[in-house]
Amino acid sequence: MSRAFVKESEGDEGPELPELQVSPHRNLVTPCGLERIQSRVRALQAALSEARGADDKAALARVQRDLRYWSERLRTAEVVPPPTEARDLRFGSAVTLEAADGARVRYRIVGEDEAEPRAGRISYVSPIATVLLGAEVGDEIEVGGRVMAVLAIE
Numbered sequence: 122m123s124r125a126f127v128k129e130s131e132g133d134e135g136p137e138l139p140e141l142q143v144s145p146h147r148n149l150v151t152p153c154g155l156e157r158i159q160s161r162v163r164a165l166q167a168a169l170s171e172a173r174g175a176d177d178k179a180a181l182a183r184v185q186r187d188l189r190y191w192s193e194r195l196r197t198a199e200v201v202p203p204p205t206e207a208r209d210l211r212f213g214s215a216v217t218l219e220a221a222d223g224a225r226v227r228y229r230i231v232g233e234d235e236a237e238p239r240a241g242r243i244s245y246v247s248p249i250a251t252v253l254l255g256a257e258v259g260d261e262i263e264v265g266g267r268v269m270a271v272l273a274i275e
Contacts, residue, residue, distance in 0.1 A: 138182050141190035144233050146246050148197040151213050154235040155200050161191045194234055207274045210256045212245050218262065218269040225272070226264075230254065 150158065165188040172180040204211045215229040228249065229242050236244035243250050252262055253271075260271045 138186045140186060143190065143193055143197075144246075146233065148194060148199055148232065148234075149201050149212055149245060150198045150232040151203070151235060152200055154232045155198055158191060158195050158198060158234060162188070162195055165191060198232075208257060210253050210271070210274050212254075215241075215275040216253060216256070216271060217273040218264065219272050220267050220269050226269070228253070 165184055168184045169181070169188060172184050201212050203213045207214065210216050210230065212230050215227060217225060217227045219225045227241050230245050230250050230253065231242045233244045233246060236242050236247070245251075245254070249264055252264065256262055256271050256274075258271050258274055261268050262271060263269075
């Protein structure tokens with residue numbers, strides 16, 4: 122058989138990488154979260170050009186996979202404007218909680234791709250957020266086995 126009829130592209134695309142899993146939840150984002158997704162897509166598009174130019178198959182495979190994920194997240198993003206009232210805790214709100222021992226913690230409820238717990242940003246589908254959503258100042262909430270009072274909502 123002639124080589125003209127043999128598929129030669131195997132291995133040319135780089136290593137086979139598993140797809141990044143897209144969440145089954147609605148893709149709610151804050152305006153800032155949308156900007157972050159857009160920035161990520163632009164950065165990946167630039168990285169794609171670089172990987173193609175360098176003929177770096179491993180980088181090309183990784184960047185293409187990541188670009189598919191972030192392009193889908195951009196396509197499905199539902200921007201939720203900031204809450205206009207701070208009466209009850211909603212998506213985009215920040216909350217300050219206080220434990221009986223005086224320890225305080227502050228969280229902002231954001232989209233899944235924006236979440237960074239160490240920075241105080243938690244996903245609206247996280248266990249803590251699901252307990253907090255709808256809470257009002259003065260409510261007591263159990264968080265991680267501790268009862269905490271809602272001090273402020275912004």
